[in-house]
Amino acid sequence: MPYIQVNDANLYYEEHGTGPETIVFAHGLMWSGLLFEKQVKAFKDNYRCITFDFRGQGQSQITESGYDMDSLTEDAAAVIEKLQAAPCHFIGLSMGGFVGLRLGIRYPHLLKTLILLGTSPDPESYYNLIRYRLLAVVVRLMGARVVANKIMPVMFGEKFIHDNYRSALYKKWEQRLILNRKHGIYRAIKGVINREGVYDQLDHITVPTLLIVGDQDVTTPPSKSERIHQRIDNSKLVVIPEVGHTATEEDTETVNKAIIDFMEAYQS
Secondary structure, eight states, X not given: OOEEEETTEEEEEEEEOOOSSEEEEEOOTTOOGGGGHHHHHHXXXXXXXXXXXXXXXXXXXXXXXXXXXXXXXXXXHHXXXXXXXXXXXXXXXXXXXXXXXXXXXXXXXGEEEEEEESOOSSOOXXXXXXXXXXXXXXXHHHOGGGGHHHHHHHHSOHHHHTOGGGHHHHHHHHHHHHTSOHXXXXXHHHHHHTOOOOGGGXXXXXXXXXXXXXXXXXSSOHHHHHHHHHHOTTEEEEEETTOOSOHHHHTXXXXXXXXXXXXXXXXX
16 A cells, blocks of 8 residues: 655555546545545546545544644645646645645645635634534544534535435445544544635635535535635636535536546646
């Protein structure tokens, strides 16, 4: 299993496919690079695809510190540089998108395009801070299993949750959630919910940017993506109907087409 040492963390990564251009995928909170397995399968024939697990999540090392968004951004930049992936198409979902925004602001030379799914430029709201701090404590003490029924409706939209034909798929993702290591996830949750906003810096992003969001996303509702779109000149917004926070899984076909069309428009 391949690992890469970046900063003070040993991060798990996978590399699939070949091509003249590279896509780097950054997952959301409580998941891993597996969040993009369907995208990697679709893109690897024409692109070099790199997924990695953020510290404390997936198969990466649980470190004592380094879970704030600035540190995770440094980790992502180091992955891109060490794997000689720049300039890459960077695809980030939720927390991965928080990192993507910061890369676009601070490290534009590493990026060819920036693709953000279910992302916010803002700090966590006070109401959510209270809820998520309690959630973090429960996860640290007892693991994700006891709160999985509360977390899944935040991660997925109503249509996906109540689709009997996808009940096995729902169970698969629920099991992946439950398998999270509690100390790593506790630290990762704290890093996400205590983040600072970057809205006032968004006009520094000059790389072509695609924003994708589901209209059933209750974690980062479409209004968040709309605010980013209004602030970044060279951006495009795609709102997908009947889809929640995990658009890569809930409507893979629409997400993949939007991404491919966007990347192809900026091929060398």
